[in-house]
Amino acid sequence: MDLLLNATVNWSRAQFALTAGYHWIFVPITLGLAIIMSVMETMYVKTGDEKWKKTAKFWQLIFGINFAIGVATGIILEFQFGTNWSNYSLFVGDIFGAPLAIEGIVAFFLESTFITIMFFGWNRVSKKMHLASTWLVTLGASLSAYWILVANAWMQYPVGMEFNPETMRNEMVDFWAIVKSPVAINKFFHTVTSSWGVGAAFVTSISMWYLLKKRHVDFALRSILIASVFGFTAFLLVALTGDGSAYEVTQKQPMKLAAMEGLYEGKEGAGLVAIGLLDPKKEKYNDDVDPYIFKIEIPKLLSLMGYRNANAFVPGIKDVVDGGYTLPDGTTALSFHEKKEKGLVAHQALADFQKAKSEGRETDAANYEKVIRENYNYFGYGFLEKEEDMIPDVPLTFYAFHTMVMVGGYFLLFFAVVWYLHRKKKLESMKWLHHVGIWSFALAVLASQLGWVVAEVGRQPWTIQDILPVQAAASAVPAANVKTTFFMFAFLFSILLIAEIMIMVRQIKKGPEE
Numbered sequence: 403m404d405l406l407l408n409a410t411v412n413w414s415r416a417q418f419a420l421t422a423g424y425h426w427i428f429v430p431i432t433l434g435l436a437i438i439m440s441v442m443e444t445m446y447v448k449t450g451d452e453k454w455k456k457t458a459k460f461w462q463l464i465f466g467i468n469f470a471i472g473v474a475t476g477i478i479l480e481f482q483f484g485t486n487w488s489n490y491s492l493f494v495g496d497i498f499g500a501p502l503a504i505e506g507i508v509a510f511f512l513e514s515t516f517i518t519i520m521f522f523g524w525n526r527v528s529k530k531m532h533l534a535s536t537w538l539v540t541l542g543a544s545l546s547a548y549w550i551l552v553a554n555a556w557m558q559y560p561v562g563m564e565f566n567p568e569t570m571r572n573e574m575v576d577f578w579a580i581v582k583s584p585v586a587i588n589k590f591f592h593t594v595t596s597s598w599g600v601g602a603a604f605v606t607s608i609s610m611w612y613l614l615k616k617r618h619v620d621f622a623l624r625s626i627l628i629a630s631v632f633g634f635t636a637f638l639l640v641a642l643t644g645d646g647s648a649y650e651v652t653q654k655q656p657m658k659l660a661a662m663e664g665l666y667e668g669k670e671g672a673g674l675v676a677i678g679l680l681d682p683k684k685e686k687y688n689d690d691v692d693p694y695i696f697k698i699e700i701p702k703l704l705s706l707m708g709y710r711n712a713n714a715f716v717p718g719i720k721d722v723v724d725g726g727y728t729l730p731d732g733t734t735a736l737s738f739h740e741k742k743e744k745g746l747v748a749h750q751a752l753a754d755f756q757k758a759k760s761e762g763r764e765t766d767a768a769n770y771e772k773v774i775r776e777n778y779n780y781f782g783y784g785f786l787e788k789e790e791d792m793i794p795d796v797p798l799t800f801y802a803f804h805t806m807v808m809v810g811g812y813f814l815l816f817f818a819v820v821w822y823l824h825r826k827k828k829l830e831s832m833k834w835l836h837h838v839g840i841w842s843f844a845l846a847v848l849a850s851q852l853g854w855v856v857a858e859v860g861r862q863p864w865t866i867q868d869i870l871p872v873q874a875a876a877s878a879v880p881a882a883n884v885k886t887t888f889f890m891f892a893f894l895f896s897i898l899l900i901a902e903i904m905i906m907v908r909q910i911k912k913g914p915e916e
Contacts, residue, residue: 405616407644408873409457410879411872414884416638418482423851424475425475425476426850426854427899428468428472428475428902429597430596430601432469432597433544433594434597434598434600434636437598438601439461439462439535439537440533440537441628442454442461442628444533446458446529446884447633451596452826454619454914457621457624459484459914460913460915461625462536464909467902467905467909468902468906475898486876490866493572494571494866496571496572497572497708500580501550501556501580501581505549506687508549509545510542511542512538512545513542516536516538519531519535520532534890547597551590552580552590554857555590556580557861557867560867561583562580562583565774568759572869583855586644588643589914590645590648591639591646591648595640595643596640596699596849597812599640599846600850602633603629603846605628606817607626607839607843609621609622609623610622610837610838611836613829613836614836617913618703621914625826626820630820631821633813633816633817637814637817640810641810648708649707651860652707655867656722657793657794658856658860660719660722661793661795662803662856663715663803664693664694665718665719666720668717668718668720668721670716671702672705672706672715673703674700674703675697675699676698678698678800678804679695680695680797686790688723698717709730712801717735723737723738723789723792736780736785738913744782744783745780745781745782747777749784751774751777754770755770765905782864782867782874795816796856799860803852805848806849809845809848823835824909832855904907
């Protein structure tokens with residue numbers, strides 16, 4: 403029975419990773435292109451130069467192709483919460499569903515309403531009205547991302563809720579605590595600014611192709627001017643918001659931080675690993691094998707980023723498992739076994755509460771409810787069996803994080819060089835840079851995908867941090883059913899991706915309107 407359950411959980415996770423990964427190819431391009439095309443149209447309205455209008459219209463067309471495919475892939479994602487993760491939906495649907503509903507009712511309708519004016523309103527409405535519509539599409543796309551990221555951030559840091567033992571559901575008690583969660587705010591700005599960078603890399607890549615082919619040169623140079631300035635600014639903001647995200651992870655998810663840095667033994671004045679190679683012989687968190695074959699680290703930077711104190715103690719994986727260190731609020735961290743014991747106490751109290759309620763023993767039910775609330779913060783640990791169950795995939799998290807950071811550093815340099823050469827009017831003759839620019843877009847997509855790998859793999863085994871692990875969140879459906887739909891979605895999404903690439907390539911070869 404356990405093997406069947408594990409197979410269902412693993413295939414469900416694989417299917418969600420597949421669909422989310424495909425969907426996230428389109429989303430950052432949409433967010434990045436939205437603001438770039440808005441800036442270009444603003445330049446047209448401000449200067450009256452028809453060349454800026456031609457530039458904006460071309461990128462709006464590319465935006466529309468990407469937007470349509472992104473919507474199609476996004477719809478399937480939400481259905482999986484009911485099909486593959488029904489226990490999760492039952493347990494927290496009252497909270498998790500709210501920001502998703504707001505995203506659909508407010509943000510998506512705002513975006514989809516004004517996109518009609520943006521595409522078909524040229525020469526039908528005034529310049530300023532059309533420009534306002536374009537910016538409202540951009541606003542709608544950003545708001546859509548915000549509400550989805552609020553839902554995801556709540557899974558990382560559940561606040562504003564209260565567990566109702568009678569209904570066996572978590573209920574929202576503070577909407578604004580969820581909406582204004584520091585994890586949500588940091589996640590939004592980090593995700594959106596990184597998407598701006600992806601959009602800038604996308605525009606630069608296509609424009610570099612035009613330069614290489616000596617076609618639409620003036621259009622390409624105009625596009626690169628906006629994209630290079632915007633891309634450099636975006637990746638600078640990514641670094642700043644990444645610092646805020648690292649702080650929140652340190653405070654709320656110390657196990658994720660330890661996995662990101664391959665930190666097994668906690669230390670004071672911990673350094674940030676710049677480059678490192680993990681030793682594959684390190685199989686257990688508490689063995690004597692050195693986790694690194696080699697590493698280069700920046701002294702004390704991890705402590706400074708995580709606690710705003712260069713000498714602060716940063717717990718490693720072993721410390722989070724064994725407990726005993728001092729938490730930011732001054733209390734002592736509990737060990738895995740202490741948390742598991744509290745989780746089991748909450749489970750038993752919940753069963754006793756249900757029985758007392760059914761038998762009409764209200765006083766006993768009230769006492770059991772008190773016990774549940776006292777131990778509920780560790781409810782999820784009651785589902786885990788051993789210490790290793792609370793440790794994510796360290797190598798995958800570590801390499802994903804450090805690759806993402808290195809790619810971000812590359813793009814800061816890349817956009818600075820492109821802008822400088824554009825300013826010096828040397829860009830047209832730099833064929834080697836044209837090739838680099840064309841292929842750099844793939845790096846931007848990779849970094850964006852790896853960001854989600856860090857966020858989601860790093861918090862395993864939790865669907866909701868400390869409250870609900872993945873094995874308790876999955877639906878009780880045969881693994882064969884999920885496996886079948888996995889390959890169906892893999893085929894369908896691949897067809898959609900190929901279709902988008904073909905349509906875009908055809909439109910890019912055609913080029914902007916003369």
